[in-house]
Amino acid sequence: MTLADAKYQYLLRMGDNALILGHRLSEWCGHGPILEQDIAITNIALDQVGQARSLLQYAAQLEGKGRTEDNLAYKRDVMEYRNVLLVEQPNENFAYTIVRQFLFDAFNFLLHKSLVNSKDEHLKAIAEKSLKEITYHLRYSSEWMIRLGDGTAESHQKIQTALDDLFIYTGELLTPDAVDQTIFEAGIGPDLTALQAPYQAKIDEILQQATLQKPEVKYMQSGGKDGRMHTEYLGYILAELQFVQRAYPNMEW
Amino acid sequence: MTLADAKYQYLLRMGDNALILGHRLSEWCGHGPILEQDIAITNIALDQVGQARSLLQYAAQLEGKGRTEDNLAYKRDVMEYRNVLLVEQPNENFAYTIVRQFLFDAFNFLLHKSLVNSKDEHLKAIAEKSLKEITYHLRYSSEWMIRLGDGTAESHQKIQTALDDLFIYTGELLTPDAVDQTIFEAGIGPDLTALQAPYQAKIDEILQQATLQKPEVKYMQSGGKDGRMHTEYLGYILAELQFVQRAYPNMEW
């Protein structure tokens, strides 16, 4: 794998993660459980879609085929998307949204803390801007993990169930493959294996405060970031996300 | 309005009703409350989509622009669809599905009983085939109206709620406009006003057996069949329905 290929893939993965997670969050817009949380979730959605734009712009530039952020977002089908499976999981209830966000933020925070030292100046600049946002996201989702875990019996049970369901999607986040390895060796991104311990430590710390049990998982689910597989949810996300561009192709909006 | 225009619109309306109702029913496929009802609902969906094919094929032929049933189904956006608002209402639960079906079947049955005498031979032939299916649909939905209405307290309350919510969409079914009038005068379709009394009689008969209250409605909702307006649900239906054709245009499947 050439470094150029790896960089393009890496940016796509990051961009797709941000876009799909932003999409899921934006589904809450107008339907949040409390007005303040409607605003907060929409705010995180905004950050994620904003980050997706920067990342996909850069990916398109690296690809060098004249595509734009919108071409990448609106014209790829499921099997060309490179987001991790975690971010496409549905908002079954607010607990799922919080757990998904927390499990992703804890990873994303460590990733960006490392990326601010990237040898790639462009990615470094994006990461510096994003890190501030992600620091807030992680604080927000951690607080809600604790609030719901250490809230009522009902909320505890709901968030434990969400955690049990979603934890199987965390393996993919920090299991490096050839792309990650190439990026690491080029000094552009972190050694993912080195982030595993701090990731688990963060999870443990918050779950302990939230009085939640860490699920025991024999097999992790993966396939999103390397494009091997997605869950059936992604197709529905894209049908909605891409409708206007697909129905009215090649227009300015 | 020329008769040709009216006929094309009339066929579109009938075809879109069948297609969108079939779509809604098909959402149950694999998720029905009882295996036997999963089969029955899927069976009605099959009939509806089958009818949609005949009707849209004929519409495309009348239009004479070389379009096909699939062009009509997959390439029109919300404002070009001509189904009544009733059929696009969501499956909030099985009661909504049954009420929607019953309110539509009672209309559709009367419509087809008249269309088998249509002066348009092609439409007459379609109607003859469909009438057998629709007779079964009406029996099925009537039986379930009664079963759920005169079942448990919970089922009674659920189906009454669904009826209260959906009844506002029945006005459009039998309120004639210029298209209906032109069709009637040409001896192709019924005088819709003449169907109003038998429609209400059928509704009353079944509601009485089902121990349900007929909702008092001051204003009916309309706009679907004349293309003035739809509900926000239709856009999501089309995003899903049309995804593959939109994402991979001009291909054979």
Added chain:
Amino acid sequence: MKAPADYAHLEDQFQARIDAEEKIEPKDWMPDKYRKTLIRQISQHAHSEIVGMLPEGNWVTRAPSLRRKVALLAKVQDEAGHGLYLYGAAETLGAERDDLLDELHTGNAKYSSIFNYPTLSWADIGAIGWLVDGAAIMNQVPLCRCSYGPYARAMVRVCKEESFHQRQGYEIMLTLARGTEAQKKMAQDALNRWWWPSLMMFGPNDAESKHTAQSMAWKIKRFTNDELRQRFVDITAPQAEFIGLTIPDEHLKYNEETGHYDFGPINWDEFWQVVSGEGPCNRQRLKARRRAHEEGQWVRDAALAHAEKRRQRQAAKKDQKVA
């Protein structure tokens, strides 16, 4: 309880302050009816912001470009923010947000009827920004000088943001109107559907409007419905012309004599139908708000329970230190 004479005196003083353009503040004395009128108006306004998130939120996941998606998300977020500080303003008058929400959810409180129309294409997002926010600003700019301080100050911020939204909406329409035939058609269709409901946003004709006189005296209202509606038409008609869209009113015509646009009669039957809860989306809007509230109950309960646990733990810690 005050004697009638005292009360009359207080009322005179109150009116004098208003006449002098002084701001009334939460702790000041005010007539009960002033307080009630304001609570009703402010909470209706807050509800409108919250319900207004729904038709626009409906296109967030389907926005046609990432740039537009970000802008729309930000806009809807702004509306939630407006709702938040408007509820806050109502609370300064002694109302409770929970009670106000109950009124909304039971269908007793009103909100702007315009949000009972569906958003059916992307162009509707443009039309809402241009027309609905445009009409809202027309209504709200005078409220920045409203006699009640907290409301007036909230309105200053709201108007600033609405004005940004309005320009954004107009720019969406402009882009569509200058786009392909399909886009132009989409824009024209949106204008056709949103024009008349926008005119209805100013409320009934002055002759039919119950509250106007008292509200004008209290400077809660500074212009009549018909004055504001005329101003809106006068500003919007040339904007439509500029981008090449046709306002769906055959009577619309500039009147050289009056210097205003004449326009056709409004379908007041439709207006009252929608106000009475029977518009195209009234049920869906209320159902969506109620569902969000009901499904959010366990989250609010958890937040309260957790806060209480923390409070108790901290109290226990303090007790230990003291002991």
Added chain:
Amino acid sequence: MKAPADYAHLEDQFQARIDAEEKIEPKDWMPDKYRKTLIRQISQHAHSEIVGMLPEGNWVTRAPSLRRKVALLAKVQDEAGHGLYLYGAAETLGAERDDLLDELHTGNAKYSSIFNYPTLSWADIGAIGWLVDGAAIMNQVPLCRCSYGPYARAMVRVCKEESFHQRQGYEIMLTLARGTEAQKKMAQDALNRWWWPSLMMFGPNDAESKHTAQSMAWKIKRFTNDELRQRFVDITAPQAEFIGLTIPDEHLKYNEETGHYDFGPINWDEFWQVVSGEGPCNRQRLKARRRAHEEGQWVRDAALAHAEKRRQRQAAKKDQKVA
């Protein structure tokens, strides 16, 4: 209770009937283990039909043409029908459908692991028809001669329909493979994802398979897992070649000596992972089935309650007539 000697005698008679290719019918004597084995196998088969509706049902609303939509609906409906008469066959052995469903919903009963893979493109519908139904037929055709009568007869009908589905699936793949580059890619991708799971459908290698010997003696099973798998590869490999798709196995090669295709090693770790409930969609499939069942409870309750009301009313009418 029979004495051991009687029992051995009955067992011998039973085995003799089976050896003579006689059909065992519901009222005939049969060993407990035969009954249990059959209930397990038939109910697993029934569950597979029901769970199998989910990955395919997932594309009903998105089928790319109305013709394909109708065919897919009909196919999924057939599967529901298969489930129905397979549950019926299990009931002839004294099982109750409700108990069998409970076993499914609690995760105690198995169903074909293939349905724990996601359908991600339209081509997956083709691949399932071609490969999954193809493999199922391979497994099921011998069951038409199964020693238990009701199961054998159910299988005759099932196989007829499956064979139609298989041809339909292959035809979808053919259309895609002869379509545009995008369609060909979609078809190849589907083949890549479904090939190995399809081979796993025949179960573990004979050496690892626990139940084979007894089931073969009872003529519940007529060929071993590996025999059937080999037959599937032998039939499918040329089909892939014919439509120009590449089976994702670098070891796949026709062996002139044996007259069979050699193929590469199966990833048994993945097989056991999915069987143990940890495949890509195990949780989603069970959740969907459980949800349908739970959300359908009030409907089933209503149907029962209404039937009881009718029964009582009719009984009352009869009483009146008699009186």
